Amino acid sequence: MYEVIFYLTAAIAVLAAGAILKVSHPVHAALYLVISLLALALIFFLLGAPLLAALQVMIYAGAIMVLFLFLIMVMNLRSERNQSLSLPSGWKGPAILALILWLELMLLLNRYPAEETNEMTAIEPKAVGHALFGPYLVLVEAAAVLLLAALVAALYLSRKGRS
Amino acid sequence: MSQFLWLIPGTPMLGALIIALLGGLLQRRHLAIMATCAAAIAFLVVLLTWLAGAATSQPLQQTLYTWIAVGDWNPTIGFILDRLALIMVSVVSGVGLLIHIYSISFMAEDSDQRRYYFFLNLFLAGMLILVLADNLLLLYLGWELVGLCSFALIGFWYHEPMRASAGRKAFITTRIGDMSLALGIFLLYSQFNDLSLSYLLANAAAQWEAGSQLAILTALLILGGAIGKSAQLPLQVWLPDAMAGPSPVSALIHAATMVTAGVYLIARTYPLFELAPHVQWSVAAIGAITIIYGASAALAQNDFKRILAYSTISQVGYMFLALGCGAYALALFHLVTHAFFKSLLFLAAGTVIHSSGNEHNIHNLGRLGNHSPLVRWSFLIGAASLAGFPLITAGFYSKEAILTATWSAPAGPLLWVFAAFGVLLTAVYIFRVYFLVFQGSQSSASMPSVSGSMTWPLLILALFSLIGGFVEFPEGWPAPHLWSTWLEDEFKSVVLPPLAIAYSLQFITSLLPLIGIVLAFVLVRRKQIGHSLPIIVFLRRGWGFDALYQTMLIQPYFSLARFLKNTDTLLVEGTLQKLTHACLIFATACRSGVEHGVLDKSINGLLAGLRFGYARLSATQNGLLTRYALMISAGAVFLLSYWLW
Amino acid sequence: MHSADLISLAPFIVLILGGLTVLALGIWPQHVSTRTLATVSAMFLLLGAATTVLWETPQTVNNMLIIDNLGRLFAQFFMFGAVAIIILSFNYAPTKNEVREEYLSLILFATLGMTLLVTSHNLVTAFVGLEILAVPLFALVAWKPTRSGAIEGGVKYAILAGFAAAFFLYGITIAYASTGTLNLAALGSITTDNYLLIVAATLILVGVGFKLALVPFHMWAPDIYQAAPAPITALFASIAKVAVLVFLIRLLCLQLQNIWEALLPLLGILAVVTMIVGNLLALYQQNLKRLLAYSSIAHLGYILVALSAGNSLGRDAAIYYALTYALMNLCIFAVVAAFSRPDQDRQNLEEYRGLGRRHPTLGIAIGICLLALAGLPPTAGFIAKLLAFGAAIKAGYLILAVIAVINTALSFYYYLRILIVFYGEKSTKQDVIHLSQGTLSIVIISSLLIIGLGIFPGWILDLIETL
Amino acid sequence: MIPLTHSLIIAALLFSLGLLIILLRRELLFILMGLEVMFNGAALTAVAAGQYWNNADGQVLTIFLMVVTAAELAVALILVWLAYEHFKVTQIDMLTQLKDDTRGEPP
Incomplete structure (x- = not known):
């Protein structure tokens, strides 16, 4: 049962991502992206990472999606402006390239001598927190600076960018 | 004395620096005097080394400091002054000083003296570093420096596109040679882990067998560098165009000093060449062919300075011939005399051209006979010395010595015939110029003003062009061989033919210039140097070398393209078709280039290929972000696929 | 976290404090002049450089950062470089009045990112450092968005940098999947033939290769260099690139030496393609x-x-080359910044005609700089090439060195083209160029360093050998 | 029990799909979405590997990934919006002002 749910969710994640290739309206694409991200959150949960599952829902599905949708609304995009309903003519090359990339990665990853004996144990949020504010503390601070830098950059651009 | 060695290249370098940094504060005239003073000090130091007995003592050495220290490799900034270097620094600093003096008047009107003297001083410093360097790395530094200055000075009057492009052509052609030298140095380094000249030359014979592949390769690479700088076949195309520079520059760089750097290089590394006898013989062969090439091309030219340029190519050919025959001392002998008479010719020519409103065509220049005896006589002396007028000129002694030495080399008689024919041609072409320009007296051209500082260099050079040869009398004469005995420690003496043969060779060699002069006189009288005879056109175009390169470089592309087109039907669409297409485009590009006359120079054939590569690649930079991402992913796929193998 | 760690972290703290201080000063109720802001941020950078002297090397902080001499050398270099960039920006006309607290704090943060990158002892640190470097650059490329091309450059860089970062990150995760650790020392101690780790390193190489603009990951570089204001282009081309390069050197040459050996053929191929293209x-x-x-x-x-x-x-040569490369590019882009028009940079080469002649001091500096780029003695560019190619020969890759030498010869052509234009005679109208002392001094100092490093390479080479 | 390899392959598939979206779609917003998909492929790898090795590093890595993505995306979206504001451009094909000038023949 566990396996069935896992593969089913994975299929949803992949198919939803694939759908972004086809849809024409940005809102639809955003919705497919949300579906893919939520499916991924479920996968995280199934893999035993409950904290990440929650964060995935909050940050991606919550925050980032809102950003996307907000921008779509601001730009007031209608589908006729994004007229590329069908795939552009030169789609074969990139498609083959991506396929090759995937096949290569698959072949290379398959060589991995995976021992199947490991028991699945959930890593509790507490362990993650310990790691985060233990050895990774310096980086947490650094990430804070990164966010600040992004904030400053975004503020400047949105202030000066208005023509 | 050895602790002052650094002053020799140091003072011109300092002069260049001062001109570059503080030149704006000085007046034009003071600039010239400053630069001349720097050259004079260098020459003075050289004179002092002579007086201090450098000529007889052990080589002087000075190590300033260790330049780079990486692991076990410590190339230094160090100088060595042995007899070979002594000759070279004397010539370079001496002629350099004279040219500086001459330039004071010659360039007096030019508005951009600061740049001129900066590069002239820098050139002098570079050349002196080149000949004094005690390791190949430092030598290479000097080598690049003179190349750069030469480029800057050829294109000195860069407003005229022709002159600027001449500078570029010179630079690119010599670059091929420089690259070859750089590779040779790299090869030596990879084999010996040391670039010090004394170490290399002492140990090369121990480490390499004679005729081993590495020795041959090294010698070939060094030879490539030498023929690039010395404008020997097949890299000679740049020198005639290099005459776009001011005349004193042509005299200094493209006659007396820089073009002899190749000769110096081979003489310096001769143990490497002796390990590769075939390469050494090919040095002689290149020299012999170049003699004929240069002389015959000079015969058909009408541009005053181009004649002298081809003449330089031809005369440096004699030096190569001597080097190839193992007569290193004689090559240097000719180097010295050539420096005198060729700079004399250039300076005289410069005066004539300068005073007749930049007229280069000898037919239009003509009949300056009754003007300025100084110029006329100095040109006559230079011409006689170049032609090898028997007994009284320096050129005779140096050339004769080389010819005699050639006889006993492998395939010597053949080489001798080439060289002797060259002597005849030389006399013809140079006296053709003399008769055309200086004979008669109905010219309307204004009197060449030979003023002030232009006089003395002409006089001194003329004097040396006459008496410079008395240091080495021909074999079998009851007179001393000062030169070769003095250089015996450096180079082994050359095998000479039996006395009887030597005498007859000497006789022929002294007769040939006289015949040549008469021939020239007859030719000029009958005005038989026609303009449209195929042979003349052929010669005038430098034996069609430029055209030949075009054929060699471009025809194969055409053939390849045609071949691929024919086989195209057999192949399914795909890569090969793309390749064919690319070749066809290239061929078309070349053809259109030819048709539009863009490709009329050999080097441009190479450039066309590069231009094609540029155009193709540049077209990929179309600003489309998707394309860029595609390239990144293609790169990633490629890198990953490497691990799937 | 010990007190010794605090000393190790001092430069980072100083940079963060600097960024915050500048931001705070910017929103101060009274107007604070741009000069004050620039001075304050430069002071913080110099203070940061000074605190690196206190470092006791080598030591690690939480296994996240490694504090060593290599890191110190380049941390100081970046901070001085950033001061130079600030001076250039302050005098740069096209972004006049826009170089305020945001700009300066972003430069400080970017410097923090570079310093993190070169001292990273953990792949996550490297990733975070790379992004702290990249995100400010998104905005800096598009600074003063009304300039022509600014927004396009920003969009392109943001998307492509994200694209490359995805590869980089994917490589990190695969490295983690194959070994279970992200620590560089732990990764380096893995001696068994771990195939996936090589794959991971290859993917990381793609990400790094993008930042270094190696072919075929290079296509963004000309567009972004063109779009960015000249001081930011200088930042891109000199210290930012060198930071990534030093990370690559640390990753391959100091930590994962097995992987380095495995990657040699790929590096060789990339080298050849990159040079030629x-x-x-x-x-x-x-x-x-x-x-x-x-x-x-x-x-x-x-x-x-x-x-x-x-x-x-080869490692030492690469480090030496990195330093000289940064200096040369800083110098040449400083020249571009100095000659900018009031509204934008001069683009076409012809617009620079005669400028070297009209401004002799800058002219000589340009000459030195171009000769160094071309690799002519006695500049540092020559020594750098000599060492680099010599290393390849020593390792037996003669063919690589030959290709490199041929390419060097080829490059002479366009460097001379630039030189000729700068020294050419100006025929058309002369526009007034106001050269500021600051820009001039940066050009002079960097060209003097280029010459100095070429004539006396010993002192820096000795330092590099002890790293 | 899910073998690690399966998770990794799914992650690789997501990564390649994201890449394909970027390569195929011309709209700036879609490209950014593709970027998100790529990052999520990497995130899945990290989480799955973290479970396999049974330590928290994988999850910490993923958290940093989210932070970084958010920061990057915020600035990128602003830039996209600016492009729209200034040029009414939503498609990448129209942003090709910066490119090699191939009109003029090389000298």
């Missing part, structure tokens, strides 16, 4: 900033030649 693209390019972008691509090819030698000489 970079030089060919530069050959006839008319836009100076794009030309210099291509030339910097080619230079990375030469550095890769050193790295693909796979010996300690």
